[in-house]
Amino acid sequence: MSDINNIKIGIIGCGHLGQAIAESLINHEFRKENILISYKNNPSTYKKISQLGLTSCISENKKIFNEADVIFIAIKPQDIMSLKEMTFSKNLLIVSCAAGLTIEILKSIFKTNIFRIMLSGPDTIASEKGVAALYPYNKLICSILNKMNLRTFEISREIDMNIFTTGVCLPAALLYEKDKVGIKEAVDEIGLDCSIFLDLYDWAKKVVPSFNTETKKTQYISKMITKGGITEAIIDSLKSGEKFITALRKGMARGNDISQEIKQYLLNSK
Numbered sequence: 369m370s371d372i373n374n375i376k377i378g379i380i381g382c383g384h385l386g387q388a389i390a391e392s393l394i395n396h397e398f399r400k401e402n403i404l405i406s407y408k409n410n411p412s413t414y415k416k417i418s419q420l421g422l423t424s425c426i427s428e429n430k431k432i433f434n435e436a437d438v439i440f441i442a443i444k445p446q447d448i449m450s451l452k453e454m455t456f457s458k459n460l461l462i463v464s465c466a467a468g469l470t471i472e473i474l475k476s477i478f479k480t481n482i483f484r485i486m487l488s489g490p491d492t493i494a495s496e497k498g499v500a501a502l503y504p505y506n507k508l509i510c511s512i513l514n515k516m517n518l519r520t521f522e523i524s525r526e527i528d529m530n531i532f533t534t535g536v537c538l539p540a541a542l543l544y545e546k547d548k549v550g551i552k553e554a555v556d557e558i559g560l561d562c563s564i565f566l567d568l569y570d571w572a573k574k575v576v577p578s579f580n581t582e583t584k585k586t587q588y589i590s591k592m593i594t595k596g597g598i599t600e601a602i603i604d605s606l607k608s609g610e611k612f613i614t615a616l617r618k619g620m621a622r623g624n625d626i627s628q629e630i631k632q633y634l635l636n637s638k
C-alpha cells in the first residue's frame with residue numbers, strides 16, 4: 369500500500385453517507401476502478417448511484433470483503449447483523465461509520481480489530497468543509513480522511529464518539545433553534561464533558577447554510593438524518609419544542625440506546 373490512491377476501498381451501504389464517501393474519494397484522486405460499493409437493492413438508491421456515475425462500482429458484499437484493503441461500513445446500525453457471516457483476510461481494515469456501535473459490539477460481530485469513524489453530514493463532505501473523528505487511531509485511515517479533505521479530530525476515549533456524533537448534528541440543530549442563549553449554555557455544558565464539542569460548535573456556525581425556502585432546508589436536513597439515528601432524535605426533540613440542551617442530551621442518549629439494543633440482540637442470539 370505504498371501509494372494510497374491505489375488501495376482498494378469498499379463502501380458497504382450506499383445511502384446518504386456512503387454516496388458522499390464514494391464521491392469524495394473519487395474527487396480526491398482515488399481511482400474509480402478501485403472503489404467497490406454495495407446497497408440493499410432499493411431502486412431509488414440504484415437511481416442515485418447511477419446519477420453519480422458509479423454503477424460500475426457496484427459489487428456484492430462477499431466480493432468487497434474478499435478484495436478490498438479498507439472497508440467503510442455505512443449501513444444503519446440496526447442492519448449490522450447482516451454482515452455477521454462475512455469472511456475476509458486478516459489484513460483487511462474494517463472501519464465502521466455507524467453511530468452508536470461500540471468497538472466491543474463490532475469486535476463480537478466481525479471477530480477482528482475494528483476502527484470507528486464519525487463523519488459530518490454529506491453536504492459538508494461534498495463542500496470540503498467536513499469533519500471526522502477516528503477511534504482508535506490508525507495511520508492509513510487517517511491519511512484517507514485527510515486526502516478527502518476532512519478535518520480530523522483525535523479521540524482518545526471511545527465515550528467521546530457519542531459526543532462527537534452529537535456535535536456533527538449541530539448544523540441541522542442550529543437551523544431549528546432560535547434561542548441563542550439556550551444554544552450557548554447547552555454547548556458550554558456539553559463542552560465541560562468533552563472540549564472538542566466547543567470546536568465543533570465553532571465549525572457548525574461556519575458551515576450552517578441559510579436557505580430561502582423551507583423545502584431546501586428540509587432537503588439538507590434529510591440527508592443528515594439516518595432513520596432511528598441521532599440527528600433524528602435531536603430534530604424531533606426540537607420540533608416538539610424542547611430546550612436545546614434537552615435535544616442534544618436526547619441525541620447522545622439515542623447513541624447509547626442503539627448500542628444497548630444491538631448488545632441485547634447479540635445476547636439473545638447466542
Ligand SMILES: NC(=O)c1ccc[n+]([C@@H]2O[C@H](COP(=O)([O-])OP(=O)(O)OC[C@H]3O[C@@H](n4cnc5c(N)ncnc54)[C@H](OP(=O)(O)O)[C@@H]3O)[C@@H](O)[C@H]2O)c1
Nearest residue numbers: 381382383384385407408409410413443466467489592594
Ligand atoms: N447521514 C449522515 O449524515 C451520517 C453521518 C455520519 C454517520 N452516519 C452513519 O452512517 C450510516 C448510514 O447512514 P445513512 O444516513 O447513509 O443511511 P441510509 O441513507 O439509510 O443508507 C444506508 C444504506 O445501507 C444500505 N444497506 C443496508 N443493509 C445493507 C447490506 N447488508 N449490505 C449493503 N448495503 C446495505 C441501504 O441500501 P438500500 O438503499 O438499498 O436500502 C442504504 O443504501 C449509519 O450507521 C449512520 O449512523 C450517517
